[in-house]
Amino acid sequence: xGQTDFTAALLDPEKPVPEGLxxxxxRPAGKRFDVYRNNVTxxxxxxxxTGFPVLQKLLGESSFKTLATLFLRAHxxxxxxxxxxxxxxxxxxxxxxPLASLPYLxxxxxxxxxxxxxxxxADHHPLDPAGLDPEAMMALTPRLAPATHILTxxxxxxxxxxxxxxxxxxxxxxxxxxxxxxxxxxxPTPHLLPPGGRQFAEALxxxxxxxxxxxxxxxxxxxxxxxxxxxLFLSSQALTLxxxxxx
Amino acid sequence: xxxxxxxxxxxxxxGIGYKPQHFTELRAEPGPVTWLEIHAENYxxxxxxxxxxxxxxxxxFPISVHGVGLSIGGExxxxxxxxxxxxxxxxxxxxxxxxxxxxxxxxxxxxxxxxLPLPYSPETLTRVADHIDEVQEAVGRPMLLENPSxxxxxxxxxxxxxxxxxxxxxxxxxxxxxxxxxxxxSCTNQIWDPIEYIEKxxxxxxxxxxxGGHDEDEDEHxxxxxxxxxGREVVDPVWALYDHTxxxxxxxxxxxxxxxxxxxxxxxxxxxxxxxxxxxxxQAE
Ligand SMILES: [Fe+2]
Numbered sequence: 001x002g003q004t005d006f007t008a009a010l011l012d013p014e015k016p017v018p019e020g021l022x023x024x025x026x027r028p029a030g031k032r033f034d035v036y037r038n039n040v041t042x043x044x045x046x047x048x049x050t051g052f053p054v055l056q057k058l059l060g061e062s063s064f065k066t067l068a069t070l071f072l073r074a075h076x077x078x079x080x081x082x083x084x085x086x087x088x089x090x091x092x093x094x095x096x097x098p099l100a101s102l103p104y105l106x107x108x109x110x111x112x113x114x115x116x117x118x119x120x121x122a123d124h125h126p127l128d129p130a131g132l133d134p135e136a137m138m139a140l141t142p143r144l145a146p147a148t149h150i151l152t153x154x155x156x157x158x159x160x161x162x163x164x165x166x167x168x169x170x171x172x173x174x175x176x177x178x179x180x181x182x183x184x185x186x187x188p189t190p191h192l193l194p195p196g197g198r199q200f201a202e203a204l205x206x207x208x209x210x211x212x213x214x215x216x217x218x219x220x221x222x223x224x225x226x227x228x229x230x231x232l233f234l235s236s237q238a239l240t241l242x243x244x245x246x247x
Numbered sequence: 248x249x250x251x252x253x254x255x256x257x258x259x260x261x262g263i264g265y266k267p268q269h270f271t272e273l274r275a276e277p278g279p280v281t282w283l284e285i286h287a288e289n290y291x292x293x294x295x296x297x298x299x300x301x302x303x304x305x306x307x308f309p310i311s312v313h314g315v316g317l318s319i320g321g322e323x324x325x326x327x328x329x330x331x332x333x334x335x336x337x338x339x340x341x342x343x344x345x346x347x348x349x350x351x352x353x354x355x356x357x358x359x360x361x362x363l364p365l366p367y368s369p370e371t372l373t374r375v376a377d378h379i380d381e382v383q384e385a386v387g388r389p390m391l392l393e394n395p396s397x398x399x400x401x402x403x404x405x406x407x408x409x410x411x412x413x414x415x416x417x418x419x420x421x422x423x424x425x426x427x428x429x430x431x432x433s434c435t436n437q438i439w440d441p442i443e444y445i446e447k448x449x450x451x452x453x454x455x456x457x458x459g460g461h462d463e464d465e466d467e468h469x470x471x472x473x474x475x476x477x478g479r480e481v482v483d484p485v486w487a488l489y490d491h492t493x494x495x496x497x498x499x500x501x502x503x504x505x506x507x508x509x510x511x512x513x514x515x516x517x518x519x520x521x522x523x524x525x526x527x528x529x530q531a532e
Contacts, residue, residue, distance in 0.1 A: 119292075
């Protein structure tokens, strides 16, 4: 009996308990092996519940548990650090026939993964335009902070997220939504990206001036609210200057 | 052999397993809590709240880094990336202690998130010792190896747990972490005598003690089956066994482990005070 058999039996309750595992009297270990089975399954389900609270709300506790159980058998974690566990969930959901009628779930999973990644991302000095005249500000070449993420979806993923996490939030309308995730201090926050916002963010690569990023936004969305866009990116601390590193 | 009982940089008083929700209260009123243990795997991100809290705590408390994901008992090679993450954390934090488990949790790149058992044989002994050599070499500090809670036995085992642990320490120079609740759980499940286990244990190698809660169940034959849940108070028989351990082996840094259904901080403080009450009179002798 090696760890290959042990592992296979842990992940598949249909498999018999591997031979050579016994109780103190030398009888085959039935329920005693199940303790390990339960530990593996329930601890990984708990990790997925913590990581995907909105998916869990959308599906309900028991359906989420079923999904999580199938997922963990197909995709056990690949690292001893569980911060990233579940990064295969969007792909798993996209190919998961029983939930094909809820096609936005994969993008909600992407959003929740991005929030978690943002939580553990490196700290940054936010771009602070205080004291700069507008011209100097337009010449700055910031980049997205390590905790900043941009997501695009054909579904209203921001509104779906918000309806499940913020009491009294309105019902989503059937529109596509782009999301900006930023972190002020320690708690990641999703924001709805206004028109031109995604193109603005994608242009900021650390060597492109803000003026050029604004141009990219206006080409994509001629009526973009540039002042509003700048306020969103600055107040949410989405940007940092390329030279600044935090220890 | 190195004497870990006198060399530990952890104080020989009570510590607790750190939980982020206790950050403010712990710093305001630690009571008898004099040191903290963290699970290394929770601090392997690049920044954010976990590392900021840890940085602040390390200014006040000696920290013990306790790994739960290295899979030292694994058949395959150790995960080099994981060792590198451990080294990175230890280099940054310079912890007072570094420990791992006599168990495996990864097989062929699949991490199973549980402390799985292994047979005690010359073959597994060599493998575990090689893995510990590799970790101590890479991380650059000695390790404490913890005795496991086990629920079943292996027909392939040819030596007892204490012989196995002692031999590993002898070969690798590592120390041992004696989890008294694990002793109680394993002794009940395997029908070993816990007093005899404690009296035979090589206390000179012990750099730290763990105390935690377990759940009670039965196997399909009606035999008691204790499960190491870390989800409740330490039970009275385990306190009694701990008291005996301190009398036999001397005072040790003692950790209260509570990882599931984590209570309010004052409850942990009470558990720590209870350990302190057992340590203090022996310390004073
Ligand atoms: Fe322990």
